[in-house]
Amino acid sequence: MKIRDISRMAWDQVKRRKVVTGLCMTGISIGCAAIIVALSIGQSAQTYVTDEVNRNFKMDEITVTPGGGIPSQGGGSGGAAQNNENLDPGKLTAQKLEIIKSLNHVVAAAPFEDAGYMQMLTVDNKIADVQVKATDLRTLKEFGFKFKQGGVTDLPGMVVLNYGATLGLIDNETRQKLYEQMGADPFNSDLMNQYNSLSVLPSEMYRQQVQLQATDYSTAEGKVKLSSALQVGGILATAEGTDDLRASYEKIMYVSLETAAMLTEQLSFGINNGMSPNVEENSYKTVTVKVDSTDNIKSVEAMIQKLNLNAMDNLYQQEMLKEQFDMIKMAALGIGVFILVIASISIIVAMTMSTHQRRRQIGIMKVLGANMGQIRNMFITEAALLGLLGGLLGVLFSYLIIMGLNKLVGTAGDSLNFFIPLTTIPVGLAFAIMTGVLSGIYPAISASRTDALTAIKRD
Amino acid sequence: MLRVENIKHSFKTGNEWTTVLHDINFTVNKGEMVALLGSSGSGKSTMLNLMAGLMKPTEGHIYIAGHDIVQMGENKLAEFRRKHIGFIFQAYELITSLTVRENVELPLVFQSVSPSVRKQKALALLEQVGIPDKADLFPSQLSGGQQQRVSIARSLITEPSVIFADEPTGNLDTRTEEEIIAILLKLNQTLKTTFIVVTHELEVAEQMQRTFSLRDGYLINNPPAAADAKSAEGGTG
Numbered sequence: 001m002k003i004r005d006i007s008r009m010a011w012d013q014v015k016r017r018k019v020v021t022g023l024c025m026t027g028i029s030i031g032c033a034a035i036i037v038a039l040s041i042g043q044s045a046q047t048y049v050t051d052e053v054n055r056n057f058k059m060d061e062i063t064v065t066p067g068g069g070i071p072s073q074g075g076g077s078g079g080a081a082q083n084n085e086n087l088d089p090g091k092l093t094a095q096k097l098e099i100i101k102s103l104n105h106v107v108a109a110a111p112f113e114d115a116g117y118m119q120m121l122t123v124d125n126k127i128a129d130v131q132v133k134a135t136d137l138r139t140l141k142e143f144g145f146k147f148k149q150g151g152v153t154d155l156p157g158m159v160v161l162n163y164g165a166t167l168g169l170i171d172n173e174t175r176q177k178l179y180e181q182m183g184a185d186p187f188n189s190d191l192m193n194q195y196n197s198l199s200v201l202p203s204e205m206y207r208q209q210v211q212l213q214a215t216d217y218s219t220a221e222g223k224v225k226l227s228s229a230l231q232v233g234g235i236l237a238t239a240e241g242t243d244d245l246r247a248s249y250e251k252i253m254y255v256s257l258e259t260a261a262m263l264t265e266q267l268s269f270g271i272n273n274g275m276s277p278n279v280e281e282n283s284y285k286t287v288t289v290k291v292d293s294t295d296n297i298k299s300v301e302a303m304i305q306k307l308n309l310n311a312m313d314n315l316y317q318q319e320m321l322k323e324q325f326d327m328i329k330m331a332a333l334g335i336g337v338f339i340l341v342i343a344s345i346s347i348i349v350a351m352t353m354s355t356h357q358r359r360r361q362i363g364i365m366k367v368l369g370a371n372m373g374q375i376r377n378m379f380i381t382e383a384a385l386l387g388l389l390g391g392l393l394g395v396l397f398s399y400l401i402i403m404g405l406n407k408l409v410g411t412a413g414d415s416l417n418f419f420i421p422l423t424t425i426p427v428g429l430a431f432a433i434m435t436g437v438l439s440g441i442y443p444a445i446s447a448s449r450t451d452a453l454t455a456i457k458r459d
Numbered sequence: 460m461l462r463v464e465n466i467k468h469s470f471k472t473g474n475e476w477t478t479v480l481h482d483i484n485f486t487v488n489k490g491e492m493v494a495l496l497g498s499s500g501s502g503k504s505t506m507l508n509l510m511a512g513l514m515k516p517t518e519g520h521i522y523i524a525g526h527d528i529v530q531m532g533e534n535k536l537a538e539f540r541r542k543h544i545g546f547i548f549q550a551y552e553l554i555t556s557l558t559v560r561e562n563v564e565l566p567l568v569f570q571s572v573s574p575s576v577r578k579q580k581a582l583a584l585l586e587q588v589g590i591p592d593k594a595d596l597f598p599s600q601l602s603g604g605q606q607q608r609v610s611i612a613r614s615l616i617t618e619p620s621v622i623f624a625d626e627p628t629g630n631l632d633t634r635t636e637e638e639i640i641a642i643l644l645k646l647n648q649t650l651k652t653t654f655i656v657v658t659h660e661l662e663v664a665e666q667m668q669r670t671f672s673l674r675d676g677y678l679i680n681n682p683p684a685a686a687d688a689k690s691a692e693g694g695t696g
Contacts, residue, residue, distance in 0.1 A: 001568060001569055001571055002568075002571050004574075005568045005571075005574075009568075012556055012557075013556070016556050360552075361554055364552045364554065365554075365565070365569070366537065367511070367513065367540065367546050367552075368540070368541070368546065368565055368566045368569065368613070369537055369538070369540045369541025369542075369544075369566050369569045369570070369617070370537065370541075370569045371533075371534045371537035371538065371569075372533065372534060372537070373534070374569055452513055453508055453513040453514060456548070456552065
């Protein structure tokens, strides 16, 4: 019996037995949709979280800190003994930085010293809290930063701001007033909206003069020191897909190591209160290394560790996430398969009913020469066809469900976007067809064993 | 062509065995058209089912085209039926979801014959049974006589060695009955196909070349074939 004939006969039955077809398709489509939606949600969430992690933790970078067997204070505390590398083999020195730069697969390496948060004042008395990072400004481009305005400069007193640092600059008086009002009426949505709109209000900062202000919180009067004037030599562009509100959460001022040393001198209160930059010449607390590919991270890390330094990457974040999402996806798949198993019961019942109703027809076919295998194949093909149709309906349902979910999430203002990865569609369809075939086996065997004589006998 | 040897068939009812056929022996030659006549309960339908391989006899052998069908397993029997046996049912037994032409083609579908050959053969047979214009209709759109013609065409499509007709006129009025018998006689003459017609009507049986009569499971009339009778006469004379 030709496949074409079997398929055509199966299709005729599927068209003819609308109730059975409807019942089976409904069951299978729900199961198939459950699998596709569950896998899609898992995949969408994974993509979303991975993007977020990648945005916050650069996967192709290694953070190098002083290491080795002898306890090291890094470059932070100074002291003649610590400047001698022989006495502190774990020290992160300029020479070691040069070695790291020369390693294979290293794209860029530079110190990124976190100098803490300080207030940035503009010439028109606007104020913003910025995180100050001391680095080799010439390497910013090598680290993948793009300039929105200006460019690399290493002149003393020149700084580079990220885009977020140009947003939400408000004069001190207005800011204090708004804070007070919000403190007095924390649930006032108008005030919240006003605050939000001010937070993303852009200011033209390129080539502007700014100053940093440090406050000594150890004294009751809160003594304040102002740095000398700094000039904004460049504005960095935001990462792709980052909106202004998100950008406004991260305000960073990049300064050169020389400028950082100057600021240390100008803003120091004699104690390290964590609010002033403190950079020692020729040794660093933290160096960031950019590698050409995440595949080479581990090998570069191993080389760095040979220099008696600590090296830490962010890959564990991805691995941790992968493990978690693999578990979520397996659980989702399990739920979908469970629904399909339940659905398969409906198919077995419907197909068995159908077999019983068609006993006479099966009997006639057997008398006309159909053997057990041909009858069985006809029923299994019919079940597979029901599975395929149910699966296709399930795919349609999945798209509708995902559309609905996106609308729901969209109205909640979240940037999470659900999507159906194309690979989940064949998975869903395969499960649907497999369910159809497996559910059709018992009815098919039952049909093939129908006794022709009993079936065609009329009372 | 068809030889029935020492057939005995019994079935169990409770603890007792009831014998419905007792030591049946007869032979049908190729191209013959014979009747198996008997009243209700005579065992004629059981005999038909045994000859068609739908049942196994308790004892004995049935040879069709030289093959003992009693020894065959279910799948081999299915294959044998497909090639050597045609069926005409009292209630036509057409598949309602298929068109007339598709119904006629059905036995060839199980033989994996190509659609174009099937179609050609089916249309030719519909022409022979006198309903060439009904090919694309469904069985429900036909009269009883027309449905029986479709059933006859279907039985012939595999060019079988023998066709079993189980009360082929049982559901028809007298005029249609005559038409159907006329078609069967004509086909027997033109195609030389062997027909075994099971009937309880003497008028139908009388039109056949020979009639085997069954009563209470015994073969009470086993006339020799015309050729055999002639040679017997020659031998004695």
